[in-house]
Amino acid sequence: MIKEVFSANIKYMQIMDEKGNVDAPLFPKELSDQKLLEMLKLMMLTRNVDAKAVSLQRQGRSATYAPSLGEEAVNIGTAMALRKDDIFVPAFRQHGVYIARSLPIHLFYLYWMGFEEGNVMPPEVRGFPMAVPVSTQMPHAAGIAFAQKYKKTGNAVVAYVGDGGTSEGDFYEAINFAGVWKAPLVVIIQNNGWAISVPRSKQSAAQTLAQKAIAAGILGIQVDGNDPVAVYKATSEALANSPNGPTVIECLTYRMGMHTTSDEPSKYRNEGDVEAWKLKDPILRLKLHLANKGLWNEKIEEEVSNEQKELIDKEVEIAESFKPDPRSIFQHVYSFMPDVLKGELEESEANGFWEGE
Amino acid sequence: MNMQVNMVSAINNALELSMKENDDVVLLGEDIGRDGGVFRVTEGLIDKFGEDRVIDTPLAESGIIGTSIGMALAGLHPIPEIQFAGFMFLSFSQIVNHAARYRTRSRSSFKVPMTVRTPVSGGVRTLEHHSESPEALYSHIGGLIVVEPSNPYDAKGLMIKASRMDDPVIFLEPTKLYRLTKQDIPEEAYEIPIGKANVIKSGNDLTIITYGTMVHTVKNVVEKKKVDAEIIDLRTINPIDEQTILASAKKTGRVIIVHEAPLSYGVGAEVSARIAEKAMFELKAPILRVASNSLPYPFPGYERFYIPNEKKIAMHIDKIMSA
Numbered sequence: 001m002i003k004e005v006f007s008a009n010i011k012y013m014q015i016m017d018e019k020g021n022v023d024a025p026l027f028p029k030e031l032s033d034q035k036l037l038e039m040l041k042l043m044m045l046t047r048n049v050d051a052k053a054v055s056l057q058r059q060g061r062s063a064t065y066a067p068s069l070g071e072e073a074v075n076i077g078t079a080m081a082l083r084k085d086d087i088f089v090p091a092f093r094q095h096g097v098y099i100a101r102s103l104p105i106h107l108f109y110l111y112w113m114g115f116e117e118g119n120v121m122p123p124e125v126r127g128f129p130m131a132v133p134v135s136t137q138m139p140h141a142a143g144i145a146f147a148q149k150y151k152k153t154g155n156a157v158v159a160y161v162g163d164g165g166t167s168e169g170d171f172y173e174a175i176n177f178a179g180v181w182k183a184p185l186v187v188i189i190q191n192n193g194w195a196i197s198v199p200r201s202k203q204s205a206a207q208t209l210a211q212k213a214i215a216a217g218i219l220g221i222q223v224d225g226n227d228p229v230a231v232y233k234a235t236s237e238a239l240a241n242s243p244n245g246p247t248v249i250e251c252l253t254y255r256m257g258m259h260t261t262s263d264e265p266s267k268y269r270n271e272g273d274v275e276a277w278k279l280k281d282p283i284l285r286l287k288l289h290l291a292n293k294g295l296w297n298e299k300i301e302e303e304v305s306n307e308q309k310e311l312i313d314k315e316v317e318i319a320e321s322f323k324p325d326p327r328s329i330f331q332h333v334y335s336f337m338p339d340v341l342k343g344e345l346e347e348s349e350a351n352g353f354w355e356g357e
Numbered sequence: 358m359n360m361q362v363n364m365v366s367a368i369n370n371a372l373e374l375s376m377k378e379n380d381d382v383v384l385l386g387e388d389i390g391r392d393g394g395v396f397r398v399t400e401g402l403i404d405k406f407g408e409d410r411v412i413d414t415p416l417a418e419s420g421i422i423g424t425s426i427g428m429a430l431a432g433l434h435p436i437p438e439i440q441f442a443g444f445m446f447l448s449f450s451q452i453v454n455h456a457a458r459y460r461t462r463s464r465s466s467f468k469v470p471m472t473v474r475t476p477v478s479g480g481v482r483t484l485e486h487h488s489e490s491p492e493a494l495y496s497h498i499g500g501l502i503v504v505e506p507s508n509p510y511d512a513k514g515l516m517i518k519a520s521r522m523d524d525p526v527i528f529l530e531p532t533k534l535y536r537l538t539k540q541d542i543p544e545e546a547y548e549i550p551i552g553k554a555n556v557i558k559s560g561n562d563l564t565i566i567t568y569g570t571m572v573h574t575v576k577n578v579v580e581k582k583k584v585d586a587e588i589i590d591l592r593t594i595n596p597i598d599e600q601t602i603l604a605s606a607k608k609t610g611r612v613i614i615v616h617e618a619p620l621s622y623g624v625g626a627e628v629s630a631r632i633a634e635k636a637m638f639e640l641k642a643p644i645l646r647v648a649s650n651s652l653p654y655p656f657p658g659y660e661r662f663y664i665p666n667e668k669k670i671a672m673h674i675d676k677i678m679s680a
């Protein structure tokens with residue numbers, strides 16, 4: 001005997017196309033014009049903060065930086081879908097999520113300038129520090145989601161991972177645990193086509209990354225990751241459904257810039273591909289949409305841009321005024337100061353090992 | 358014939374020679390193909406040897422090391438690259454539970470000839486997890502060979518040697534030294550023996566035992582202070598060259614061990630214990646260790662407060678000389 005015991009499919013969703021036209025029946029009603037304007041401004045702010053970070057690095061005023069150029073819709077679309085107390089667990093390219101969650105921007109810069117103090121976030125941000133080791137944050141997210149269920153908070157957890165990150169064991173383990181526990185977890189795969197120089201096609205023989213959800217017995221969907229409306233809708237629905245268990249949302253976007261400021265993309269990719277993706281820009285399509293409605297024009301754009309740049313300059317100033325205290329690297333390693341460590345600290349201070357550095 | 362090269366080119370050249378010498382040598386890792394590796398150590402090798410021998414893998418360290426072990430068990434000699442030592446912890450189980458034990462578990466009927474390359478140590482202002490110095494962790498695991506060259510000549514010779522061996526070798530490449538200096542080295546293949554330290558300067562008043570990034574800092578201090586120090590570059594961390602260490606300790610009677618890895622439970626503790634056990638009565642002063650503090654490697658804004666600097670080493674030299 002032979003019979004089919006299981007079958008599945010993965011759907012793809014786009015609501016706002018490259019020209020800013022919307023698929024009306026799919027359009028979420030709660031997204032008012034006001035909300036769309038907020039969405040656009042947040043994406044612009046993310047892009048402006050990002051451009052400044054690159055320029056700071058180029059001037060030697062900050063350490064290595066990972067730009068998010070072109071990927072703003074994934075971050076802002078998901079972040080705007082979060083309910084007030086929902087929690088996010090980022091990888092390292094979710095700058096827009098921090099911004100949408102009102103992380104003071106000087107803290108963002110402080111992190112990238114190379115200071116742990118940038119991770120001291122106001123609790124309302126309801127997010128965690130960036131995780132540099134790829135995908136290692138994913139099991140944490142499943143555990144955080146378990147804790148929400150255990151404590152009956154009603155909150156959900158949104159976790160982010162790159163296309164490359166879905167190849168790590170931690171990714172599979174996380175969605176598998178979350179599936180078994182029916183934990184309130186939404187996994188956002190920020191598929192930007194590249195893991196440094198390795199294209200998506202070399203990460204997995206699977207046709208979509210969303211289908212990895214199927215093996216974990218949870219929901220999976222693929223969306224146009226440069227369509228902030230589709231990203232928003234898929235995330236909202238997954239959050240609403242999170243008491244029933246996890247969802248994986250694969251967002252198809254594109255890394256328009258370099259992997260980090262240490263990377264040289266021309267070594268491994270065709271600049272023509274980047275040009276083609278410029279037409280699919282998430283900010284461009286939302287601007288077109290709002291302009292068609294008479295809600296956006298060059299004058300407004302200039303005003304908003306100038307306002308944002310002023311804010312950014314102030315925030316950079318605050319970040320650059322930070323004075324590191326070498327003692328802080330000793331003071332937070334344990335909940336107490338072991339004698340041995342105290343001895344090492346005193347030796348450093350007494351002998352002035354830090355002076356003249 | 359000789360060539361003037363930095364450490365990146367020296368290792369690249371050693372890999373090329375090893376691949377020419379032995380068809381079973383394959384390279385695998387993240388971004389090692391078209392991109393030539395994030396530090397360009399494998400630059401150009403995909404063009405010379407093709408995608409079957411220079412493999413861009415999916416992003417998964419346990420997968421890279423686990424499949425390398427399988428390749429090695431099946432007769433290949435893989436040389437996997439882990440992009441940064443901080444990410445090698447994702448493959449720790451494969452290294453500790455299998456690479457290190459296959460030989461003894463099977464009483465040498467199976468073996469794992471594999472050379473795991475990874476950049477280590479800091480001083481280059483990079484992100485969290487990109488500056489680890491994990492040599493003591495791997496040296497604690499019986500069955501693993503751990504080497505860490507401090508110059509292009511040693512890097513090439515150790516890589517050639519490792520690629521001809523039947524053991525798993527953890528090959529640690531200090532990021533800061535990749536392009537620091539150029540050296541005149543032979544174009545053809547040559548070996549640096551495993552387990553043999555290098556006395557890079559002989560002296561009579563004290564012995565400074567070091568390796569990796571600190572070799573250069575120590576050399577600078579010794580030059581400036583004009584002390585008659587003997588400097589030993591360990592090159593192989595495990596198995597340790599006890600003979601060279603003890604001979605020098607007995608000769609000078611004063612020993613300082615310097616490394617960038619944290620102080621507690623570090624290589625310095627091992628070296629110091631061996632000298633204390635076997636040459637104690639020939640010492641004129643207590644052994645000293647100079648290392649980073651016993652802390653996680655900090656974010657780049659703080660690394661200048663963390664890595665041992667020349668001042669710290671100089672003060673320890675003064676201290677031991679006045680004892």
Ligand SMILES: Cc1ncc(C[n+]2csc(CCOP(=O)(O)OP(=O)(O)O)c2C)c(N)n1
Nearest residue numbers: 093132133134162163164165194195196444
């Ligand atoms: C465990 C681990 N391995 C390797 C790296 C080095 N590295 C940093 S980002 C990256 C690629 C990540 O690709 P992806 O998950 O697609 O995220 P993206 O960078 O595209 O946002 C690599 C290999 C790392 N940070 N962590």
Ligand SMILES: [Mg+2]
Nearest residue numbers: 162163194195
């Ligand atoms: Mg990616």
